[in-house]
Amino acid sequence: MKTKALVLLSGGLDSLLAAKVLLDQGIDVTGLVFCGLFFTPDQAKKMAAQLEINLKIVDFSQEHLNIVLKPKYGYGKGANPCIDCHILMLKMAKEIMQKEGYDFVATGEVIGQRPMSQSAKKIKLVEQEADLKGCLLRPLCAKNLEPTIAENKGLVDREKLLDITGRSRKRQNQLAIDSGIKEMPSPNSGCILTEVKFGELVRKLKKMKKKASANDILMLKTGRHEFVGDCLLIISHNQAEGQELATLIQPGDISIESLNYPGPLAVIRSFGDNTQAILRAKEIVKQRSKKGAEKQDFEYKILNH
Ligand code: SF4
Known part of the structure; x- marks a missing residue:
């Protein structure tokens, strides 16, 4: 039976490449994208179509809003609670993995790519909090990390995974060319929470009202x-x-x-x-x-x- 992977597609290049690396090993890949009040799954839909894979779209508006209002790990430059958001997405992905019989969850994360959410320490933290230890594969930087259960079992060929680190985009760009990726995704995350101005509004509002409601936040949009x-x-x-x-x-x-x-x-x-x-x-x-x-x-x- 084919190995089944559930790959979080953000709509960005890295998750697209992560899915491609697995597809090239003959793995049965399904994309997973979340949508909410602050971003749409449109870019991920295009990526899934380009890869010719199925895409699951999960609306997590309420759960996401809760962490926007009260993030455990704080915000980035805007009002983006990226660490909490990654944990939430991975927890939900784990549930789907278990319920629908996927062998593992994969993401396009690269160690050191984003200072807030992708440092080696944060990557480990997110994995622990989402309780996905051993079941979360990062194909683009897997060789720099401990082998996952799927690799140990031989469901994934570790030799064909990559060892990218850091903020440079050179290797990803080259990989995209080598893999024949025709439509390059925009580098913009498309999440309004990352916008500094919007973040300022959220911070001001929270100063004025300690327990801002979901509706209060929506008013800012x-x-x-x-x-x-x-x-x-x-x-x-x-x-x-x-x-x-x-x-x-x-x-x-x-x-x-x-x-x-x-x-x-x-x-x-x-x-x-x-x-x-x-x-x-x-x-x-x-x-x-x-x-x-x-x-x-x-x-x-x-x-x-
Ligand atoms: S940019 Fe937005 S959608 Fe992406 S991880 Fe951060 S909060 Fe979540």
Whole structure:
């Protein structure tokens, strides 16, 4: 019977190559990608199609959000809890592996590639926390690590695995050419949490409200944001954002828009006094309402939800 591997496809080049290295050994590879509130599986879908392998897509929005709000191992440059996120993905991958009879889980990790999540120490930590010791193969750097159970059993030929380390992309790029990879994935992770600006918003929000809710965080994904007094003020840039923002309004929020001119929707989420935020929201709504700013008949529609 063929060896079966479940390979985490991030949509990046490394996981694509990891899957390819295993496919070239004749291993039956299935891709696994997670999707959530902060990124999509689109890139991984393209990679799986390129490799002609099946892809499992698992929505872990809620579980992921929980660690974004309270990461055990902290954030990267943005609000990206990458270590916790890797642990979570691997725990879920382990469950699938056991339930569906895969021989091992594989990832495209390379020792030293990313300072936050791929140092030798972090790689070990993640494996331990996910309880995948011996069952987690990293084909691109396996020769620098202890052999896994699959290698010891001869299910995988260790000699055909690689020994890449460090931040240089040279070997991966060469491998991609040698392997005939036609479509190179974008180096961008596509995860909004890695964006420094978004990270700043999350940090500011958490200062204002210790136990920020999932909805609070989602409010940061759309529109323009200001922290005014004890409030978070969100203003839509366009109609689509206004509609999205409206779906996130919660009891206690105040919404302000123009009653008689097209313009933005402003939402105030109060964590204390909201006097300044209301004034600021009214000012912005008036300024940005088409043709409304100069008009004497300009009126506001203010709702206390
Ligand atoms: S970049 Fe985003 S999706 Fe990727 S590991 Fe970090 S938190 Fe998770």
